[in-house]
Amino acid sequence: MMKRSLSIRLFFHFAVVITLSLSAIGLFTYTYASTEMNDQLADNIAQTMRNTAYQTDLYLQNYDRATYSILSNGSVKHFLDMNSEDSYAYYEYSRQIKTNVFPPVFMLYPQIKFLYVIGDNGRVVIDDNQNSAGIPDIDAAQQYKELLAATPANGESTLLTRSIRSGQSANVITIARRIRGVSSYTPNGVLAMEVNVLELDKIWGELDLGQGGYQYVMDQNGTVIYTPGDEEAQTAMASSSVNRLMHMEAGSLEQNTDGTKRLLISELSAYSGWRFVASVPLAELQRPIATIRSATLWVGAGTLLAALVVAYRIGASQVEPIRVLMNGMRQTEKGIWNKVEMKERRDEIGVLIRSYNLMVSRLSDMIESVYESELRRQKSEIELQQEALERHRAEFQALQLQINPHFLYNTLETIKCYAVVQDSEEIAQMVESMAHMLRYSIQTNLEEITVANELKHVLAYLSIMKHRMDRELEVEVIIAPDLLLEKMVRLTLQPLVENVLQHAFPRGMEPGHFIRIDARRLEDRFLVIVQDNGMGMSEERLEKLRERLELNRLAGEDSDDVYHRGGIGLMNVHRRIQLVFGESYGLMMESERGLGTTITMALPADQHSKRI
Known part of the structure; x- marks a missing residue:
């Protein structure tokens, strides 16, 4: 007795196959789409950071080029070489520098706040682009010592987040480099200019990182030199994240700030050494993925329900005629050779029922027909093999016996006898050789x-x-x-x-x-x-x-x-x-x-x- 009907098993198998297929497709689609979308969004933000770093580098390099005309100026070089006790020379060179050297630079680059030159002789020339009366008094020796320690000895420029005016280092960028005088072979002075960092807000402030997204700019020491005006953004960067970012050239990491998971994407500037960091909430990044997940679940559930209904109907329609045929076979087991009566079907089941009816009515004739057909097939195969063998043998014999005329051999033997009688040795040799050739051809055995x-x-x-x-x-x-x-x-x-x-x-x-x-x-x-x-x-x-x-x-x-x-x-x-x-x-x-x-x-x- 059957434990479960065929229709139930068919429906169960259909349900398993459909469920597994839809689950696998949905899981793969969701996983692949979410991964690709996460990677794409991260790549887009990283590209934005690279573009920002590139634009910033161009902006800063433009100011760096402004120092070329100053460091090669004769007055500046003589200023560095003069005697620190010569007050007149100091006055004259300071006047020339403030009158002829600094003003053109201020005119071309109005964003520069201060320009100053400090020599190792303890003298300094400083000028303010906007307010000459506001020039601060500075300790030249101390400033020179600090700048000398911060700038490379090869004369390359460096970027510093400091100012000669106390209390303003957070809003100032200082571009400094070592310079030398006319008679000196080694640098004996420092040229520096101060630029208001807020001028870069035109580049940094235009970025749109979505809701809750911020951008940070940090210098080589990990000091944040730029943050958005939002108060939440200014306190959102954790110190542990800063340390991790400083030890990686570029890439991304996650941080948890006040229960909010954020993705930090960092790019390092090759020129300035600054680090540009984008901070974006993970929830904001994954919002499209959540939409995809919900849509996948709803569509999958609806598709699964519809597929199960169709599977049940298909299983029932296929099992019913099989049940009828099974009842007919039970009657056949009892010796009752009745045909199965069903509606006309043109599918495989209909063919099966018609074949069963034909089997019941003509079973004995079919067995005899199959037996005779097998005998004819075997006989036909044997005949074909014999014909192929005969053709093969005939073809070989026809090729081999092309020069096999028996009567020529007998004739040549007669000619040889006459040649011997006539004492014709040459004819006898020719006939003997020819006879040998014919005999060799005739010997087919x-x-x-x-x-x-x-x-x-x-x-x-x-x-x-x-x-x-x-x-x-x-x-x-x-x-x-x-x-x-x-x-x-x-x-x-x-x-x-x-x-x-x-x-x-x-x-x-x-x-x-x-x-x-x-x-x-x-x-x-x-x-x-x-x-x-x-x-x-x-x-x-x-x-x-x-x-x-x-x-x-x-x-x-x-x-x-x-x-x-x-x-x-x-x-x-x-x-x-x-x-x-x-x-x-x-x-x-x-x-x-x-x-x-x-x-x-x-x-x-x-x-x-x-x-x-």
Whole structure:
């Protein structure tokens, strides 16, 4: 008895699959979207901080360039070199500097509040851009000592958050650098200018970091030199966060201020060494993510509910006809062969019911039909195999027996007898060689053909050609004795030698010409090589012949190809080798015009299979 119906199990499985799928998609979408959005917002804020740092650097470098005209001025240099006790020189150089040097700089850069030069001689020249009467009295020696300690010895400028006027260091930026006089090789004075930091508010104050977002600017020592006017922002930077920011070049960190989590994003200025920090509430950053989360949950819940309803209806519609079919099969078990009656269906279940009805009505006929069909199939396969074997054997025999006329052998024996009677030794030799060749071709029952058999057949052929061409024909055989019993396919070596005589030496062999037969083992292959130094062939003809070998086309298909005319032909030899040993064996050719041709016959080494 069933513990749970199929419809309940289908609905349960549907519910699990749908729930897992929607949960995985929703979780992945939410996680990926929230991560990407967080990263994008952080990147945007970091880019804003980098732009702010860049604009600030440009602004400060503009003031730094203003010092160039002062440090190279002659009056300034002489002022640094003068005797500290010479009051007249001090008066004269101070007047020249205040009259001719400082005013142009104040005119070009009205934001400069103070300009002053302090020498190691204890003298100072100071000027106020806005109120000459408000110039403070300063301790020149102390100021020089402090500035000397704060500025680099190489003359580079440095930025300081200090002022010569007490009580105003929080709103002032001092740009200072060491300078030297005319006769000094080392710096012996300091040039400094003070700029109101509020002038940079035009750059820093335009940033919009959202609700609750602030920007801070800190100097090299971690001192905050700029904060927004909001009182909450001025107290929101924790000292622990400042310490952590000072130990990182750029990046972000989180801090908890009065229960509010904030993200601090820091960028370091390469020129000024100042640190630009954006402080943004995490809740503000994650507000779009919360919206996405809520939307994902609502849409997922609605989709899940709709999917479960559809899954239940689908399961019920598929299970009902199966129940009917199951009841019919129970009747069949009892021997009641009734068809299942249902409405016409065109789906798989309808096909299943129709197949069941057909099975019930024609079960015995179907078994008999299947049995007879299997017998016919097996018989057909056997016949096809026999036909393929016969075609294979017929093709091989047709190729091999192209020169197998029995009556010629008997006729040649008769001619040999007459030649002996007539005392014609040449005719007798020719007929004997021809008879040997025919006998060798007729012997189809030979089980194994060796290299020695093929060489003997070649010698008989050369004997005939010697009398035919009326000259001695010599073939150089350099085959090692232990290779003479290697197995070959019959009638494969003589066609190669015949091909050389006909095409490599069309005018006959002359002194210096050679035909060389060699053999060697190479791994699992046995190679027979026929080489000549005849006329060779063009690269185009060689490529065409290689293509024909690759396609396994038989001899006689192209009467215009000289390498296919006469005798059995190269293609015939190539095809017969492949019929015996397989497609991986056969002939290979190398040739070059005027240098000769090399034909390599590739056979398997140490073959023990039957040779035909």
